[in-house]
Amino acid sequence: MAGAQPIASIHVRGSSFLLPTPSPCLPLPSLDALLAAAIDAAAGPFHLRAVHAALIRLGLDSSSFLVNKLLRRLSHYRVPLHPYPLLIFSLVPRPNPFLWTALIRSAALFSSCRPDHHPLRLYSLMRRRWPPSPPLSFTFSALLKSAAADYSLANGLQIHSQSISTGGFDADLFVQNTLISMYVECSDLASARKVFDGMSLRDAISWTSLIVAYTKIGDLSSAEGLFDRSFVKDVVAWTAMITGYVQNAMPKEALASFERMRQAGVVIDEVALVGTISAIAQLGATKRALWIRDIVDKTGFGQNVVVGSAMVDMYAKCGLIDEARRVFDEMMDRNVYTYSAMVVGLAAHGRAYEAIDLFNEMAGRTNVEPNHVTFIGVLTACSHSGMVEEGRFYFRTMKNEYGIVPSPDHYACMADLLGRAGLIEEALELVRSMPMKPHGGVWGALLGACRIHGKTDIARIAANHLFELEPDGIGNYVLLSNIYASAGMWDEVSKVRKLMRARGLKKNPSASWTEGKDGAVHEFFAGDNCHPRTREIKDALEELLRMLKLEGYKPILSSVVYDVNDDEKENLLKGHSEKLALAYGWLTTTFGDTIRITKNLRICEDCHLVMRLASRAANREIVVRDNMRFHHFRDGECSCGEFW
């Protein structure tokens, strides 16, 4: 006989589906084993139905073993539990504990759609049905995971106590690890810690779960302490530290961890890369952005859609919008995250038409559905270039065509769009018509528009809401005071100042960063003398400002709201962190170079003017990323067209 022939096949709509060929040297596999192999090899839900039909014909549809495999595969294809998988289950007269557990696991995937199929309900059925099934440790893993997904501490506690009363499963390592995660998800760190402390044996997962718990509440020193104590530092544990730092706005520490991980010889995976890429995005560090690309290329994760989307976001946030576009164009696989990152990035750089073109391409020529974030990008693009009608159109489209309920962030974009265009009354009306309470961003957009258009009456309304929502948000007081100052309403200015004093508000902790040629990040705080080259930087700034004054620069003293004399105001302006970063950049670059600055707050008017003039006088391109958008200064002009 030449070669073994397939011994069975299933025909589905003209395509035959071959069962595996047995080796001639081994005994024939059992029918069970053959069917199990057929389930494993099925190409989709349709094949699985065909296999189930075969099971019925062969009288094997009551086999817990085979039905268990079927359920697992169906949930792999995310076939909802009701009604088909439940039907398959119901044909098994005496489901064994494995099968019950598989059912509970499937139910956990869809617990939100069918409350009557909730995992806990199925568990109680499992315990009450005759003959009752004893639970397995796996049963508790599944149940605890579903409690964590529901953020239900009450359910979690109930399952925890069941795990003890039904046979001491709380001593099982897997159950303990899942308990830790459940308590962490349900924000009960004390209980998570209690489980951890009570464990006689801990593995990498136990340690990592608790490390994540501490990073989530922002207690990085406890997380670091645990990480140092842990003897099992795998790539996941390292990544938990990296993302913990990122989530707590500590990108430098995240990068340092990544380096230490590499030095420790740990093999990097795509998740570690994504965390590191986010850290670079947060830092806005251009050199690092180019550095990580080499690493991504070497590891071969460049075509991973999550890595790619993170890269698009990173390049956009580092000011390298063309590089972001290049990565985007080279990606083979793009999803809604990829498109949203690109649209939001283009919008932040003021490239509104490109952003809207891309959105239209996505909506028209791909199967990728836009989501709420994509529309944030589209609406931002419209507002940053005064496209009022387009903005109104997309706001309607979002609701009517895509069924996306506008969030306060979308309303903030609309308030910004209408307000900037001078339609401040309409913006106020929109805000007042919101079905939910407006957040600070919404009133802030309105207040910003009032600054541009000198609307003191509406500014007062917006500011009063802001003072209530963000009593410590000093920027709001500054803005209102500026608006009054521009209108010559000095009494009001002094009232705002009094309010600030009464609330004990201190100077902004403003900070800027810029990168040196070596890629080192130099950090500057307002009025700070900490940089080792402070003397040189201050001298350079004086010289630069002297140069600009010859070209007509007059400091915009109204950017200072402190009640001090004009000389002191000018001095305060000189101490602004972005000017220190500019001076450092000027000192360390030459003609034609680009100086890139990242700032944690919105750039002030005086600094904006200085950047604009310096780009021509010093013959440098200057790219400033503030907390609102990017400004590209070139030859005395800014990409924002003074529209910010």
Next chain:
DNA sequence: TAGATACCGT
């Protein structure tokens, strides 16, 4: 013959 837990992007 079966089964699980930790870290990712807009």
